[in-house]
Amino acid sequence: MERFDVIVVGAGTAGCMAAKTVAEAGLKVCLVERKTVEEIGEKVCGDAVGKHHFENLGLNPPKNMELEKEIPGIKVYSPNLETVFTVQGEGLHGYVLNRRNFGQRLLKEAIDAGANLLESTLCIEPTIEKNFVNGVLLKHLKTDKLIHLFSNVVVDATGISAVLRNKLPEEMMVPRKIDRKDIEACYREIRQLKNEAEVPEMCEIYLNNQVAPGGYVWIFPKAGSKVNVGLGVAMRGNFPNPKKRLYHNILSKPMFENSLLLSGGAWTVPTRRPLDNMVGNGILIAGDAACQVSPIHGGGIGPSMMGGCLAGKTIIEAFEKGDVSQKTLWQYNLRYMEYYGIKQAGLDVFRIFLLSCLDEDLNYGMKYRLITEKDLLEASMGNEIQVRFSDATMRIFRGIRRVSLLNKLRITASLMRKVRDWYRKYPTSPKGFKKWRKETQALFEVVEQKLSQQ
Numbered sequence: 223m224e225r226f227d228v229i230v231v232g233a234g235t236a237g238c239m240a241a242k243t244v245a246e247a248g249l250k251v252c253l254v255e256r257k258t259v260e261e262i263g264e265k266v267c268g269d270a271v272g273k274h275h276f277e278n279l280g281l282n283p284p285k286n287m288e289l290e291k292e293i294p295g296i297k298v299y300s301p302n303l304e305t306v307f308t309v310q311g312e313g314l315h316g317y318v319l320n321r322r323n324f325g326q327r328l329l330k331e332a333i334d335a336g337a338n339l340l341e342s343t344l345c346i347e348p349t350i351e352k353n354f355v356n357g358v359l360l361k362h363l364k365t366d367k368l369i370h371l372f373s374n375v376v377v378d379a380t381g382i383s384a385v386l387r388n389k390l391p392e393e394m395m396v397p398r399k400i401d402r403k404d405i406e407a408c409y410r411e412i413r414q415l416k417n418e419a420e421v422p423e424m425c426e427i428y429l430n431n432q433v434a435p436g437g438y439v440w441i442f443p444k445a446g447s448k449v450n451v452g453l454g455v456a457m458r459g460n461f462p463n464p465k466k467r468l469y470h471n472i473l474s475k476p477m478f479e480n481s482l483l484l485s486g487g488a489w490t491v492p493t494r495r496p497l498d499n500m501v502g503n504g505i506l507i508a509g510d511a512a513c514q515v516s517p518i519h520g521g522g523i524g525p526s527m528m529g530g531c532l533a534g535k536t537i538i539e540a541f542e543k544g545d546v547s548q549k550t551l552w553q554y555n556l557r558y559m560e561y562y563g564i565k566q567a568g569l570d571v572f573r574i575f576l577l578s579c580l581d582e583d584l585n586y587g588m589k590y591r592l593i594t595e596k597d598l599l600e601a602s603m604g605n606e607i608q609v610r611f612s613d614a615t616m617r618i619f620r621g622i623r624r625v626s627l628l629n630k631l632r633i634t635a636s637l638m639r640k641v642r643d644w645y646r647k648y649p650t651s652p653k654g655f656k657k658w659r660k661e662t663q664a665l666f667e668v669v670e671q672k673l674s675q676q
């Protein structure tokens with residue numbers, strides 16, 4: 223029976239970073255992945271990532287075969303296409319990746335640091351003894367052989383499927399289910415355009431609640447005449463089929479005429495605040511499995527890499543202390559909240575505001591600069607948005623009978639502040655958690671109620 227210090231399940235961006243971090247500290251690590259080694263890195267994704275994530279992680283930025291295109295910023299189109307915000311600057315300057323090659327580099331860094339890869343191996347469930355996760359039950363997909371691996375700590379980095387998180391006992395206080403309404407269903411294709419001149423220079427985002435309710439359409443440039451084009455919708459009520467919407471509303475446009483489909487696929491992404499608690503005895507959750515994604519643009523490559531890295535650092539300290547209980551691993555919750563969780567929670571309020579907006583609200587809001595490029599940049603970074611309405615703005619919005627939109631934005635800004643302040647009070651140990659969680663749920667009920675009421 224082979225035993226590891228750490229088992230990381232899932233060799234995506236979160237898992238590779240977690241495995242690399244702990245392996246670099248000399249711990250014995252097993253990285254389990256259901257894909258074959260060659261497939262690792264492939265993912266249905268927009269492939270865009272901000273430069274600042276690499277700086278924050280001290281990670282070499284993508285280059286050569288990992289990089290499709292360097293991008294100076296993004297363009298955001300209003301639903302009627304009349305207003306275009308060109309947003310450039312820190313946080314939006316970044317890269318469009320070759321996802322597979324980038325994933326292969328992260329995998330190589332984990333293996334070079336000493337991690338052992340178990341490819342083509344499906345994780346079925348965690349094994350638990352005396353309320354501690356002590357390993358995982360696996361099935362080798364080529365031989366159908368069942369394997370029980372033991373370790374001191376397990377990391378669930380299985381993405382949205384959250385295979386281990388789903389099966390943890392209630393007493394660990396790790397949320398097992400994520401509400402469907404906080405998940406985006408997406409469909410995207412990589413297409414080669416007939417005409418390279420049609421490839422946009424920047425990443426383009428099209429807001430339109432008629433076409434993509436609760437989400438957006440994106441066209442991101444890749445190398446040569448290729449683009450990554452996709453559409454996401456919030457899984458609320460009878461949400462539409464994103465593939466049908468993409469074909470009907472976007473791929474029917476002249477720029478895609480005679481374009482070549484290189485690959486296509488559907489996947490989901492959690493777009494909400496982070497998981498309330500990301501640790502139990504002997505287990506940590508990272509990446510999409512812990513909802514470490516921007517609630518407004520669905521960017522999770524950067525946060526998941528940082529989530530994996532912070533999980534790894536916390537494990538190293540727990541080993542130094544000789545204690546892998548939830549109490550010691552709690553530091554990971556605090557670290558993640560400090561790094562991005564507080565901002566993410568504030569942005570979740572902004573997402574709920576956007577969900578409640580009609581296309582007309584967005585058209586007017588952008589046209590009359592109720593939300594400016596600067597606000598959008600700040601919001602995308604999870605920073606404070608200042609809502610200052612001049613008399614002129616009040617007059618315009620009174621004139622077009624949309625004062626309620628001003629009020630809603632004001633309430634949103636105030637709720638964003640309130641939520642961020644609340645997340646700054648995240649409990650420093652598991653002791654205060656149940657109370658904090660209850661009050662957080664109540665706070666978000668108020669947010670939903672206030673913003674959908676307007």
Ligand SMILES: Cc1cc2nc3c(=O)[nH]c(=O)nc-3n(C[C@H](O)[C@H](O)[C@H](O)COP(=O)(O)OP(=O)(O)OC[C@H]3O[C@@H](n4cnc5c(N)ncnc54)[C@H](O)[C@@H]3O)c2cc1C
Pocket residue numbers: 231232233234235236237254255256257262263265266267268269270271343344345346379380381382383385408409410452489490491508509510511514515520521522523524526
């Ligand atoms: C359509 C779409 C577009 C997106 N666009 C962007 C974008 O442009 N920029 C951005 O930053 N983010 C984007 N995201 C989000 C981003 O892709 C994710 O947030 C990020 O990849 C999360 O990484 P992860 O490591 O947590 O999960 P994943 O990348 O999903 O990795 C999880 C890994 O676990 C493995 N696994 C799952 N279950 C098991 C199991 N039972 N046993 C063994 N292995 C298992 C999987 O095979 C996979 O390799 C997008 C997401 C979608 C769906």
